Amino acid sequence: MTDNLQILLERNEKISFSEYMNSILFNKDTGLYESEELFGEKGHFVTSPLISKHFANCIGKHFIKLSSLENIIEVGAGNGKLATDLLIYLRSQNKLPKQYYILEKSEKLIDKQKSLIKDNSLEKYIEIHWINDYKELPDNAFIISNELFDCFPTDIIKYANNKYKKAFINYEYKIVWEDFSFDSEYIKRHLGLPKHLPNNYIFEYSTHQSNFIDDISKVIKKAYFLIFDYGYPANELFLADRMQGTITCIKNHRADFNPLVDIGLKDISAFVNYTFLKNIFEKNRWITEAFMSQSNYLLSFDVLEDVDIDNLDDINSVKKLIMPNHMGEIFKALVVRKNISETNESLFIKNDIIKL
Numbered sequence: 001m002t003d004n005l006q007i008l009l010e011r012n013e014k015i016s017f018s019e020y021m022n023s024i025l026f027n028k029d030t031g032l033y034e035s036e037e038l039f040g041e042k043g044h045f046v047t048s049p050l051i052s053k054h055f056a057n058c059i060g061k062h063f064i065k066l067s068s069l070e071n072i073i074e075v076g077a078g079n080g081k082l083a084t085d086l087l088i089y090l091r092s093q094n095k096l097p098k099q100y101y102i103l104e105k106s107e108k109l110i111d112k113q114k115s116l117i118k119d120n121s122l123e124k125y126i127e128i129h130w131i132n133d134y135k136e137l138p139d140n141a142f143i144i145s146n147e148l149f150d151c152f153p154t155d156i157i158k159y160a161n162n163k164y165k166k167a168f169i170n171y172e173y174k175i176v177w178e179d180f181s182f183d184s185e186y187i188k189r190h191l192g193l194p195k196h197l198p199n200n201y202i203f204e205y206s207t208h209q210s211n212f213i214d215d216i217s218k219v220i221k222k223a224y225f226l227i228f229d230y231g232y233p234a235n236e237l238f239l240a241d242r243m244q245g246t247i248t249c250i251k252n253h254r255a256d257f258n259p260l261v262d263i264g265l266k267d268i269s270a271f272v273n274y275t276f277l278k279n280i281f282e283k284n285r286w287i288t289e290a291f292m293s294q295s296n297y298l299l300s301f302d303v304l305e306d307v308d309i310d311n312l313d314d315i316n317s318v319k320k321l322i323m324p325n326h327m328g329e330i331f332k333a334l335v336v337r338k339n340i341s342e343t344n345e346s347l348f349i350k351n352d353i354i355k356l
């Protein structure tokens with residue numbers, strides 16, 4: 001349990017689940033994202049860019065095919081692996097962007113990103129900017145995020161006896177439910193909530209996600225935004241057998257579903273509701289271009305042709321990215337565009353946009 005959380009609770013008596021999650025993950029002193037080892041074997045979890053450079057290479061091929069965008073923005077760059085592999089690939093193809101921007105919240109991770117970029121001498125070839133304010137972003141860019149939206153603090157809502165209730169954490173680290181009403185009927189539509197939810201059904205609602213999309217949309221004029229995360233469209237998310245919501249904790253590569261034990265020692269995330277993201281982007285005048293599994297995204301950019309078939313590690317790592325029982329199906333890619341016309345040629349082998 002973290003001291004800052006204790007202070008927050010003593011001061012406030014109870015805090016919303018999103019405040020609780022925010023403190024555990026992002027507190028400047030004690031947050032998990034400011035800790036020494038978060039990613040990789042010694043940390044808590046592994047992400048697609050850490051598994052294989054082919055993940056970044058496919059994104060590189062996508063960027064090259066679009067050709068009309070000058071800059072790349074990566075939001076939430078982790079330990080810098082995606083940025084590094086992507087820039088190495090684009091340099092090898094003589095297609096570096098004009099500038100690479102990293103919008104990152106964690107100071108510890110900014111240090112790690114800078115040192116990995118330096119180890120690969122990439123700053124000799126391209127200007128890389130670290131920013132923490134949306135207003136400093138360029139208005140024209142190819143934007144990428146991997147596992148960003150699943151770590152945005154979220155609230156937990158319960159539908160009980162025809163009413164909504166919101167979860168708060170009290171000073172005994174117990175959940176208390178308080179009456180809640182959505183600010184507007186639109187939000188329920190944006191979430192894609194079914195007309196009839198079972199009694200006591202629990203789900204997540206993150207204003208951090210929608211505020212982020214609203215904020216970035218104020219600055220960005222012309223862009224593609226490519227989002228990877230684990231999650232589902234609303235009609236596959238709000239299933240009756242998912243009554244307890246989707247909050248997932250992970251510690252030393254082991255998952256559990258109780259965020260109220262081992263407080264501060266494990267990661268907390270939630271499944272991304274892709275229908276919600278799509279609706280919030282569209283509200284901000286983005287056009288949804290494509291939605292598909294991570295596997296179909298990578299296969300669209302010929303990931304298999306790049307595998308070194310004499311290298312078992314290379315084969316196994318790409319298998320992890322694309323196999324349905326690993327990260328291939330549960331992880332999805334969403335592509336939205338703003339002020340860019342539709343590409344004539346379809347870039348994707350399958351587009352499940354209809355599911356959103």
Ligand SMILES: C[S@@+](CC[C@H](N)C(=O)[O-])C[C@H]1O[C@@H](n2cnc3c(N)ncnc32)[C@H](O)[C@@H]1O
Nearest residue numbers: 033047076077078103104105106146147148151
């Ligand atoms: C789960 S990690 C994924 C890191 C990396 N993209 C990867 O796939 O390895 C989430 C990343 O998003 C960053 N992050 C979280 N919230 C953010 C925000 N509001 N703005 C910018 N970065 C954020 C975290 O610090 C971290 O770098």
